[in-house]
Amino acid sequence: MARAYKPAAPFTTPLLLFVPTAKRVKGVNVKTYPDKGEQIFGSFRTFGGTEVIRDGIYVTKDTAVIDTWYRPDIVAECRIALANDPDDVYEIIGRPEDVGMRHQFMTFKVERLGGGV
Numbered sequence: 179m180a181r182a183y184k185p186a187a188p189f190t191t192p193l194l195l196f197v198p199t200a201k202r203v204k205g206v207n208v209k210t211y212p213d214k215g216e217q218i219f220g221s222f223r224t225f226g227g228t229e230v231i232r233d234g235i236y237v238t239k240d241t242a243v244i245d246t247w248y249r250p251d252i253v254a255e256c257r258i259a260l261a262n263d264p265d266d267v268y269e270i271i272g273r274p275e276d277v278g279m280r281h282q283f284m285t286f287k288v289e290r291l292g293g294g295v
Contacts, residue, residue: 183277185245187221192261193244194218197251211257215264220246222260228289240290242268248281258288267291 194215200207227238244258258268268288277283 183280183283185221185283187223187245189219189221189246191220191222192217193220193222193246194259194261194264195249195252196257196259196267198255198257209255215257215259217261218246218249220244240292241271242288243285244288245283245285248276248284250281252284252286257291 195218196211196215198209198211200209202208222242222244224240224242228241229236229238231237246252252270252274254270254273256270258270259266268290271287271289274284274286277285
């Protein structure tokens with residue numbers, strides 16, 4: 179019998195979820211994000227970022243892994259911010275994983291938006 183998934187840490191970190199709305203402008207879909215995000219709770223782990231070499235320069239991208247309760251509205255286009263620092267906004271990398279396809283937990287990787295890389 180397979181073991182059930184158990185999150186690595188409790189969901190005690192308050193996060194802000196920004197779900198975009200799409201609007202067609204001159205034939206192009208444009209995403210707009212709300213000014214205030216909806217509060218959710220999850221675990222936020224950074225592991226010191228992700229190391230990459232771009233154009234021969236060693237760079238560390240600011241990435242994190244988030245585990246939280248399953249929500250069908252959390253998709254790749256959403257953005258996440260820490261509730262205690264809402265100016266640091268992260269974008270979801272790839273598609274969030276519905277762990278075990280049980281609609282109970284989800285996990286996804288995020289990357290901080292900002293200048294640089």
